[in-house]
Amino acid sequence: MALRSNIFIRRAEREDLDTVVEWMEDPDFQLFLYGDVTRSQRQIREQIVGLLGRAPGHTMPAAFQLILDSETDGPVGLVLLQNVSWRNRACSLDVYVGQKNLRKGIVIGLAFYRIMEYCFDELNLHRVSAYIYSFNSPSWRIMERSNAKRELTLKDHVVRNGQLHDMYGYGLLKREFDELRENLTGRMEGKSLIEMIDALHAKEEEAGA
Amino acid sequence: MIFGEHCVIRAAEPDDAPALKRVYHPGKPRAATLDRRREPILPTTDELRELLGNKDVKLLGEYYAVEDATGEIRGFCCLRAGRQDVFFGEMLLMFIEDADLGTGMAGETFAFLKHKAFMERRLNKIVAQCLDTETDLRVFLVQQGFQSDGVAREVLYTLGRWFDNETLSLFASQHEDA
Numbered sequence: 426m427a428l429r430s431n432i433f434i435r436r437a438e439r440e441d442l443d444t445v446v447e448w449m450e451d452p453d454f455q456l457f458l459y460g461d462v463t464r465s466q467r468q469i470r471e472q473i474v475g476l477l478g479r480a481p482g483h484t485m486p487a488a489f490q491l492i493l494d495s496e497t498d499g500p501v502g503l504v505l506l507q508n509v510s511w512r513n514r515a516c517s518l519d520v521y522v523g524q525k526n527l528r529k530g531i532v533i534g535l536a537f538y539r540i541m542e543y544c545f546d547e548l549n550l551h552r553v554s555a556y557i558y559s560f561n562s563p564s565w566r567i568m569e570r571s572n573a574k575r576e577l578t579l580k581d582h583v584v585r586n587g588q589l590h591d592m593y594g595y596g597l598l599k600r601e602f603d604e605l606r607e608n609l610t611g612r613m614e615g616k617s618l619i620e621m622i623d624a625l626h627a628k629e630e631e632a633g634a
Numbered sequence: 635m636i637f638g639e640h641c642v643i644r645a646a647e648p649d650d651a652p653a654l655k656r657v658y659h660p661g662k663p664r665a666a667t668l669d670r671r672r673e674p675i676l677p678t679t680d681e682l683r684e685l686l687g688n689k690d691v692k693l694l695g696e697y698y699a700v701e702d703a704t705g706e707i708r709g710f711c712c713l714r715a716g717r718q719d720v721f722f723g724e725m726l727l728m729f730i731e732d733a734d735l736g737t738g739m740a741g742e743t744f745a746f747l748k749h750k751a752f753m754e755r756r757l758n759k760i761v762a763q764c765l766d767t768e769t770d771l772r773v774f775l776v777q778q779g780f781q782s783d784g785v786a787r788e789v790l791y792t793l794g795r796w797f798d799n800e801t802l803s804l805f806a807s808q809h810e811d812a
Contacts, residue, residue, distance in 0.1 A: 487671070510671035513791050552788055577784035577801055581758060584721060589758070594801075596787055 431497055432536045434504065434543065437490040444500045446470055448523045456585055457561050458519055485511050491543075493522070493536050501527055504540055506548075514551035516544065520564070528563050537567050538609075545599045552598050558583060559591040572605040573597035636746055640738035643746050646697040646710060651682035653699070653707035657728045658682075663792050664771075665763035665799055666726040672789045672799065700729070700743050708734050711743050713750050713760070721758035722803075723751045732770040744778055752806045759805045765790065766798040780804045 448454055487509050493502035502522040509516040522528045544550045557565045577594030636643040658667050663674050685691055695714035699707050709730055715723030725747050751757045764771045780802035788796035
């Protein structure tokens with residue numbers, strides 16, 4: 426049975442700023458991603474403003490900001506590919522899903538699959554890393570289902586709500602993602618990144634006609 | 635300035651830049667000299683001079699020079715522990731010659747960093763990194779009580795091959811002096 430989702434990935438635009446700031450005010454954003462208590466909301470906002478829509482197409486950026494968008498629900502999440510090393514062909518990944526009901530579902534699994542396709546097939550990366558707190562089990566389960574390996578267990582590494590928590594370091598190599606792709610042959614029919622792009626172009630042309 | 639039996643440890647100064655440059659050897663990658671993207675950097679002496687005089691860098695973690703009995707700089711060390719919401723520090727231990735890791739100098743340098751981390755900063759743990767080729771450093775860390783947190787695979791490409799990067803930790807509670 427083919428998997429279905431209407432989520433697509435696009436570059437973040439300046440128009441996304443209000444949505445992104447709204448997500449940043451969600452306590453979960455601080456809990457799961459950027460919990461540096463020394464940074465003010467203003468500092469985070471300035472950083473996001475600086476990031477959105479800055480990199481011109483001809484440069485080799487050190488980070489990519491992508492939006493998980495949906496035809497029915499609008500923007501649902503933020504994808505940050507950071508510390509991109511063109512030499513090591515590697516990057517680190519942060520994903521935030523604003524809609525709580527989508528966090529554990531197959532929808533995000535498919536979106537994650539497309540992000541990995543973008544990393545390995547378009548950016549020609551060799552490795553994607555992700556650091557995930559141990560209490561964020563939906564996120565690390567997606568990594569494990571994607572064939573990523575839990576390479577690091579950093580014990581008592583981060584403080585949240587006054588308690589020390591472990592942090593896991595995951596690594597997904599291109600050859601491991603290719604293995605997953607082989608195993609999913611058939612199920613991902615019509616849902617790959619390139620098919621998503623084709624469908625979006627077709628819709629834009631239809632709208633313009 | 636710390637006067638040990640085997641070495642003298644003092645805050646590094648801009649004039650120590652030529653010695654620090656020897657640590658950044660292009661044919662000998664070290665985890666401690668990679669940037670946050672795990673890329674090897676080859677700074678100029680001027681850049682290192684600037685680094686050693688930079689107040690912001692000192693706030694994050696000051697560099698210390700390790701001199702032998704003759705006054706020659708044998709290496710550098712640093713404890714990075716800048717942010718307030720973390721309770722660990724990252725230790726950089728960089729001897730120009732790996733053989734020095736087997737001497738009393740390395741032991742005294744580590745004792746200095748350990749005291750700084752656990753007694754002065756009251757940190758929960760010290761984290762250290764080493765590439766798969768840094769076997770002398772790994773042996774030294776394990777001898778000091780560090781335990782492996784795991785290995786990130788194929789993180790660095792240089793000298794025509796991939797390098798793995800291991801993270802090791804030492805907790806304050808594990809240590810007798812803490």
